[in-house]
Amino acid sequence: MLWGKELGSTESDKVLVERCRKGDSAAFEMLVLKYQQNIFHLIYHLTNSGEHVEDLAQDVFLKAFKAIKGFRGDSCFYTWLYRIAVNTCRNFMKFQRKHHIYEPIDDNPPEPDDMHYHPQDPVHSLETKELFREIDRTISSLNPEYRTVIILRDIKELSYDEIAQVLGCPIGTVRSRLFRARTELKNKLKAYLV
Amino acid sequence: MSCSRMQSLLCSFIDDELGPRDTETLLLHLRACPSCREELEELRTLQQFHKRALARKATPVSSSAFTKKVMAAVQRQDAETHPADAAGEVLPSWRWHAAWGAFAGGRRWIAASIAAAAVAVVVVLNPFSSPEQNLRPVSELKTTAAEVAAEPDDIIEHYLTEHATSVAEARLAGWVDSLQFVSYSK
Numbered sequence: 001m002l003w004g005k006e007l008g009s010t011e012s013d014k015v016l017v018e019r020c021r022k023g024d025s026a027a028f029e030m031l032v033l034k035y036q037q038n039i040f041h042l043i044y045h046l047t048n049s050g051e052h053v054e055d056l057a058q059d060v061f062l063k064a065f066k067a068i069k070g071f072r073g074d075s076c077f078y079t080w081l082y083r084i085a086v087n088t089c090r091n092f093m094k095f096q097r098k099h100h101i102y103e104p105i106d107d108n109p110p111e112p113d114d115m116h117y118h119p120q121d122p123v124h125s126l127e128t129k130e131l132f133r134e135i136d137r138t139i140s141s142l143n144p145e146y147r148t149v150i151i152l153r154d155i156k157e158l159s160y161d162e163i164a165q166v167l168g169c170p171i172g173t174v175r176s177r178l179f180r181a182r183t184e185l186k187n188k189l190k191a192y193l194v
Numbered sequence: 195m196s197c198s199r200m201q202s203l204l205c206s207f208i209d210d211e212l213g214p215r216d217t218e219t220l221l222l223h224l225r226a227c228p229s230c231r232e233e234l235e236e237l238r239t240l241q242q243f244h245k246r247a248l249a250r251k252a253t254p255v256s257s258s259a260f261t262k263k264v265m266a267a268v269q270r271q272d273a274e275t276h277p278a279d280a281a282g283e284v285l286p287s288w289r290w291h292a293a294w295g296a297f298a299g300g301r302r303w304i305a306a307s308i309a310a311a312a313v314a315v316v317v318v319l320n321p322f323s324s325p326e327q328n329l330r331p332v333s334e335l336k337t338t339a340a341e342v343a344a345e346p347d348d349i350i351e352h353y354l355t356e357h358a359t360s361v362a363e364a365r366l367a368g369w370v371d372s373l374q375f376v377s378y379s380k
Contacts, residue, residue, distance in 0.1 A: 025265065025268060025269070028265075028268065029261060029264075029265055032260075032261050032264050032265070033257065033261055036257065036260055036261065036264075037257070045248060054260065057260070058260075058263060058264055058267060061264045061268075062264070062267055062268065062271060065268050065271070066271070131243060131247075132243070132246070132247035133247075135243060135244045135247040135248075136247055136248070139244065139247075139248070150244075151248070153209065154241060154244060154245050154248065155245070155248050155249070159211065160206075160209070160211045175205070175206055175211075178205050178206075178209075179202055179204075179205045179206075182205055182237060182240065182241070185240060185244065186236055186237060186240050189240060190236075
């Protein structure tokens with residue numbers, strides 16, 4: 001899976017977006033194919049639940065299709081798309097809270113792809129596994145603003161400037177949220193890092 | 195420069211987002227400050243761990259099936275008029291699912307409250323509920339006193355028919371006295 005700039009031919013995105021704006025739905029289909037896994041991944045981490053990922057992703061792409069004629073190209077297409085995804089997830093979680101719909105946090109996530117196993121040292125593997133679970137739980141417990149910047153920076157590898165565009169906030173706000181989020185994570189996970 | 199000020203720069207430094215002047219200041223400070231160096235190492239270790247912990251695939255969804263679904267929805271959106279919410283936007287699909295979940299799930303009192311409210315609306319809007327408001331003077335039923343005088347019984351019956359009420363129903367509802375509106379002196 002490619003993130004952020006690696007997806008980059010932003011030039012090809014520009015061509016596809018221009019064709020979409022002229023009503024070429026095949027061009028939009030190309031953009032859906034290109035970005036769907038990224039959007040799934042982003043939604044999964046923002047909502048910390050696999051249950052509504054597909055529905056929410058569909059909503060994101062539909063909103064993008066509706067709004068693409070108004071996309072001026074001030075930012076890259078993917079930061080604009082991520083902005084739609086972040087807002088969609090935010091609205092979804094607000095809706096859940098308002099209607100008291102609480103879903104269990106995904107406490108048994110799929111194993112990371114590059115799990116650091118030591119065949120000669122199963123204890124170490126177990127400790128690492130437990131650490132990853134604890135990290136996952138701690139990130140889930142962060143306030144949504146902090147969790148969002150952590151996900152956009154450490155998973156999506158967006159620059160601070162891109163994160164500011166996605167969130168619609170000044171770059172200083174991105175810096176301070178990241179600093180506070182990481183400080184909170186460090187304090188909560190200190191025991192595991194010793 | 196204080197350690198707390200320097201430590202606030204560490205995240206940006208790790209992310210390679212610190213300007214050249216701040217980077218120089220920070221590096222000078224780190225050479226002389228073991229506690230900030232330790233803080234930097236802890237942040238780096240944590241970041242590596244949580245990147246790996248979070249590097250998980252989302253629930254796998256078939257790429258072509260999802261794309262087909264989106265494109266079908268896009269074509270529908272183009273071609274059809276969708277039912278809109280109060281703000282005039284198409285309700286996202288998860289809201290339908292979630293709304294149903296709220297009714298069918300653990301919060302049954304929500305459904306009960308809404309049902310009760312719906313009944314209350316019916317009762318309030320029921321024309322039988324406020325007979326006085328529905329009564330009109332006889333003069334509106336007939337144009338002249340003579341016409342009124344000519345067929346008094348018919349007038350009453352006509353009035354009741356207009357309001358889709360039988361005498362029996364009117365009596366039952368306690369409106370008999372209200373019928374004095376339609377009574378007249380000959």
